[in-house]
Amino acid sequence: MHAPKSLSDSELILLFKNGDRKAYEEIYFRYWAVLFGHARKMLNDDEDAQDLVQDVFSIFWTKGAQVNITHSLPAYLYSMMRYKIFDYISHQKIKSEYILSLADFIEKNEYSADYRVREKQMEAIIAKEIAALPSKMREVFELSRRSHLSYREIADELGISENTVKNQINNALKILRSKLGTVIFTLFF
Template sequence: MKAYKNLADEALLELLKFSDRTAYEELYHRYWAILFRHARKMLSNDEEAKDLVQDLFVILWNKSGHLVIQSTFSAYLYGMVRYKVFDLIDKRKVQDRHLQSLESFIHQGEYTTDDTIRENELSKIIEREISMLPAKMREVFELSRKSHFSHQQISTEMDISHQTVKKQIYNALKILRPKLGGICLFLFFWIL
């Protein structure tokens, strides 16, 4: 591993093309923190920045056999971060538009029996997914979202740290979002 520390990025990339895990690890250690700070600066969110940089390195490993880099490796990585940040922002905008459209529809009061049935079915789906969360995480999540307890109240009620409460809620949302999507979660909080 020590020999790899002295290699230039270009040499490590050549080794990476042959799935050299040690070369990959050296590149990861060289650039992870720098890319994280860059992503965090653009996103203003530590967790999203971590996820984004992790995804970037997974892509790098998966495409290592046929990487074509026209510039320096660092410029390539910065470009990937910028592209992924813009992609994430675009996805947020689309999701926000859908939520605004849904809010507008709700405020206009255009309910039909079909809408009520769909809401009930959606509520059942959401409840089922929540019930599959680990017990402690589920309890924290339900106190937060259903009982509208603050993080401090949950911390006191369950005799756990404030940080644990935040982490449990974050993890619950991280599990539920891919399963339910943003619109389902919005409806869940609106219906209950």
């Protein structure tokens, strides 16, 4: 077998589809910097760009073996990246509109139908991000925030230590803060 670095993209894809982890790693190393550069240029934020590139490669890892790449591998990965960027920007726009709407509401002290629609959209985004948490972390977080149980009560109910509960909640809050942004996070949590 050839070293993965000497193989063409087509050969790497074939090997990857047959379960070769080294082929995936080579694809990752070959295209990570290019995708990061594109995302960084579009978003002007290194951390968000890194997150989106990681998302693209996570999806490629889980679904790539079933995907039929009709054009080139770079074109396929670039199109995945572009979709992720547009999805991210659309979520940011909803968050931004919500913040502006909330500021307007506070200023005018009005509660409009538009505000309720935006509130529902934001609640849906938050619910989606909470649902994306790892299952145990999500369970602990929901018992704390939705059922309003204390760390001790959660620990007793799940048969884990209070320290584990505290760590799970802190980790969930870090994840949500990074995904939702500081302003939205402070409004809801």
